[in-house]
Amino acid sequence: MNTRSPSPTAASRDRILDAALDEFYTAGFHGATMRTIGNRAGCSAANVYNHFENKSDLLVEILRTASDEQFTATRNAIRRAGKDPAEQWRAAVVAHALYTAQRPRECLVANTELRYLGEIDRKRVVGSRDAQEQQFVDIAERAVEQGLFHVDRVHQAVTAVLLMCAGIPVWFRPDGPRTATQVADDYGQYALNLVGYRTPLNPLTRA
């Protein structure tokens, strides 16, 4: 394990990114300035400019990092789930939902502020999102071929599931009655139900 402290430069960059995320979350992309971001990070606007050219650069970096992390979490969950597409689907949705519940600031900012980026910057972010979506589409298409899922428009259903997950930070509170893991597990079951999955092992069908 790497126990060295991060270099002063790296620490400062991370602190600025975290401050920018807070600022985009509370004030919105348009309400945030390089100065208010610097204030939160405990540094000057000039220091912020040393690391990032402008607000868009900061937002792109935040959203790409979050999207890459969520992609990796989902891909690893799929790999661990074995060969059954239904179990892969469940595992992918649970991992995706769990990330959303545990990273509400990143996910809310992604949902709400992405539209303020220019075309080129938006493309830098959505590529990673599209790759994420494609993982779900591939699994669902295999499950439909194998007669496990019964749904007509796979891509549309995947979008519905991912946006259902994207809504979790709107209502989920870490100090609420249910943990992020419990909620993510429920969403895994919702997503299996949504695509018309049928099997006697499905706990909701035994009631």
Place this chain on the structure above:
Amino acid sequence: MNTRSPSPTAASRDRILDAALDEFYTAGFHGATMRTIGNRAGCSAANVYNHFENKSDLLVEILRTASDEQFTATRNAIRRAGKDPAEQWRAAVVAHALYTAQRPRECLVANTELRYLGEIDRKRVVGSRDAQEQQFVDIAERAVEQGLFHVDRVHQAVTAVLLMCAGIPVWFRPDGPRTATQVADDYGQYALNLVGYRTPLNPLTRA
């Protein structure tokens, strides 16, 4: 039918509300000013102030009107659906999803800008939202009691369904391959599946 033209004052108020909605949608609540809203509406900031005290007032009025319209559309659909809770559920989701697909600006602004309102203003808006949610909870609880739905946490499932619908304007385009009505119908089926609805009449289970 009322065929009179609206009074000049009323027309101006509506034009300002429509301009404010455009401005909140494109620039965000923090990016919008009474002046830029006036520019869009073809009037002065002073004229905007004649009708609304501030930006929050405008946002509250827009979100409350949209929420009330969506509530009414959903309630009417439930009434027309007859006594079967499953059909009421489907009809309610279809009506809710259809409104979302047909009013993307209102719904996206509601999703993204509500958090910038102060506590009192937010309460003025969310009351109508809560009433809307309660309609779905009541139907689903009856369906669970009658053994039609198989889902453990009704309120959480309702929230998942409503946020899935709230995501429609993120991807739906009126000039895309499917109409708003077709998409809303699909969402009605997704929502029935999600809560573990089982019946031989369910088209997705006959595959």
